[in-house]
Amino acid sequence: MPDDGRTLTVSDLNDLPSREKYSTFDKFQGTYKSSYNFKNGTEEKLIGNGYTENEANKIMDAWSYTYLYAIGDSYNNEWCYWFYYWLGDILWGKTEDPELFSHRMNKTYNALKNPSSLINCELIHNTIIAKEFFYQMKKTYEFFKDRDKIRDQLSSHKYRCTPEYARYLQNTVAEYAAVRNHCRQKEEDAFCKKFQGEFGVGKYEEVAKFKCASVHRSGGTTPYADALQYKGKVTSPGSNSTITATAVSSAAVGLLGVPLVSALLYKVIIVIIYNYNYNHYSPYD
DSSP states (O other), rough: OOSSOOOGGGGGGGGSSHHHHHHHHHTTTTGGGGGOOOOOOOOHHHHHHOOOHHHHHHHHHHHHHHHHHHHHHHHHHHHHHHHHHHHHHHTTTTOOOOOHHHHHHHHHHHOOTTTTTSSOOSOOOOOOOOOOHHHHHHHHHHHHHHHHHHHHHHHHHTEEEEEEHHHHHHHHHHHHHHHHHHHHTTTSSHHHHHHIIIITTTTHHHHHHOOEEEEOSSSSSSSSOOOOOSSSSEOTTTTOOEEOOOOOHHHHHHHHHHHHHHHHHHHHOOOOOOOOHHOOTTOOO
């Protein structure tokens, strides 16, 4: 793709498919509720489960929209995933208790599902999970649905990004690693079986390749947004970009000692070399 001269920012994340999917549930509120054959008293059951009347109607609408798209796409359960994570966001806004979250999630699905319907979404994770793990699951799923768009964004911007965008990519790798490690210990878990089948074997290396050179306001770049915090400036060889670095004075040598200062200088040099190589390397070549 051609280089448009811009640096990727967090606003570019709004163009990712996952953001569009979630906004769809809000966009068509009040449009699809009649498309699904809800059981009598569904709205009242949802309100009794801690939702406001507006939330209950919004949830019924989103469920109906999911049902229409799933049934119209030969049961593409991707929309069931989007619904689950969208609903989880609402529920975690009401409680920090994993047991209560799980209880309300189960009650919500039981209220929504009509056994007479051709298709019903099932819970993605039907055991008690911590809030942190829920969002790790959510971010991992989003990444695998967004990765083609992210790859295009990185390529078209020559892998230049703001520290915030770089941090998003770093966090994605960490979240994926957390889910992978969890599922290695829970191989019999239904969610983990699906995860290992779709996103497990050999995928970590792919996820870890999604990086960009963080561009600072000064014009300098570092490979990662939260790289070592240096003060002062060192120009990387062969380029006009700079990275921050700690100035080492003779007083510091006397205070810290030669071995420690040498080690610090070695780290600075390694970062400079890595930064230079990073800016001349595309992980997808």
